[in-house]
Amino acid sequence: MNYIPDRITKEAGRSQDAYGGHELDVPTWPVQPGRYRLVAARACPWANRAIIVRGLLGLEDVISMGLAGPVHDDRSWSFNLDPGGVDPVLGYERLEQAFLARFPDYSKGITVPALVDVPSKEVVTNDFPTITHDFSFEWRDHHRPDAPDLWPDDCRDEMETVMQRVFTDVNDGVYRCGFAGSQEAYDEAYDRLWATMDWLEERLSRRRYLMGDRITEADVRLFTTLARFDAVYHGHFKCNRNKLTEQPALWGYARDLFQTPGFGETIDFDQIKRHYYVVHEDINPTGIVPQGPDPAGWRAPHGRERL
CATH class of the missing domain: 3.40.30.10 (Glutaredoxin)
Structure with a gap:
């Protein structure tokens, strides 16, 4: 587009x-x-x-x-x-x-x-x-006086590389799975999605945020996809190898961000589900919106302070 x-x-x-x-x-x-x-x-x-x-x-x-x-x-x-x-x-x-x-x-x-x-x-x-x-x-x-630097100079080149992979294989990748017009296109998108999800899982097992010990725009961009993963992308878009809740590092990371001021309060799971399940009539012709998953887990302790 x-x-x-x-x-x-x-x-x-x-x-x-x-x-x-x-x-x-x-x-x-x-x-x-x-x-x-x-x-x-x-x-x-x-x-x-x-x-x-x-x-x-x-x-x-x-x-x-x-x-x-x-x-x-x-x-x-x-x-x-x-x-x-x-x-x-x-x-x-x-x-x-x-x-x-x-x-x-x-x-x-x-x-x-x-x-x-x-x-x-x-x-x-x-x-x-x-x-x-x-x-x-x-x-x-x-900016407010204590605003974070979302594009720090000392890691910007690496950050751009990380964001490009996240965009191609995850942010856009879930859509390429969901709207694939052939089995081959779906399989390719699915394999790329999960190769990158596994790469992120390993990366986030060693560091609190994508670029280390501080939040950057790279985290913002990944978070908005993770927040929708189990509620929409896992089933609706057939991204169903694992749920986010079955990825220990990614699930802890997503909860960590959700509980950070400025993140969780922007998420409305009811609106998210209504959008995808009602608007995408070709994927979900009945327009039925699922009740789950239970969002209570997003408030569970994440323990990532140790990183």
């Missing part, structure tokens, strides 16, 4: 690749507190990243947030959680309206997370990895 590549940058008019610093022909918008609204959905793992990073960095009073409901149709995510089904800041019923306000003939996916320019009510970008990257770098002057 192609995303709107625009960025919100500290230096207005700067046009650079968010990662490599290479000059690009990408429209940029100026960092201005109060100007932009993050539209997200608790059901979506990609949007969940943005919710977590915004909270960890203390940007709640700088970038407002609107939440779409967990069930959408072919047109768009809807603001059906708000009174009257209308976002109170944008005045929209659907996120689609922000995209069409800027691009009347927009034909790509209407996705969350998206940043919307409040004065014009036009979408700015829905490029999800760049959104959270720029929250860390371009909005740094507005």
Whole structure:
């Protein structure tokens, strides 16, 4: 899927690749507190990243947030959680309206997370990895004083390598399993998923977080998939070699993050299950939403302080 590549940058008019610093022909918008609204959905793992990073960095009073409901149709995510089904800041019923306000003939996916320019009510970008990257770098002057450094200089190269493997084989890998159009495609995605899950299990048996003793964006990106694994991906997407709860290091790691302020409170298991089991009619034509698993285990002691 192609995303709107625009960025919100500290230096207005700067046009650079968010990662490599290479000059690009990408429209940029100026960092201005109060100007932009993050539209997200608790059901979506990609949007969940943005919710977590915004909270960890203390940007709640700088970038407002609107939440779409967990069930959408072919047109768009809807603001059906708000009174009257209308976002109170944008005045929209659907996120689609922000995209069409800027691009009347927009034909790509209407996705969350998206940043919307409040004065014009036009979408700015829905490029999800760049959104959270720029929250860390371009909005740094507005971080709370004790905000974590989610992109530490001393491990950034290794972190990028880890995140790329996690994205390809886990974040996106569960979807490639779930939406595989052939047995061969499913088998390949399944094998890659579990090879990387085993690699993560071994890595996290020796360190508390992916990059050592501190939380980075790499952890945020893995967490949002792990939080949905047993509730959705294990059965709904046929990722069923093991449950997360059967992976000692990964399960302890996931609980450790869940119990860290800024993570667990962003997770709504009911919304997550409703989204996948209702929206994916081709995979679950009955629309029946499972009752389990019991989320109580997420609060159990994890013991990872020893690492």
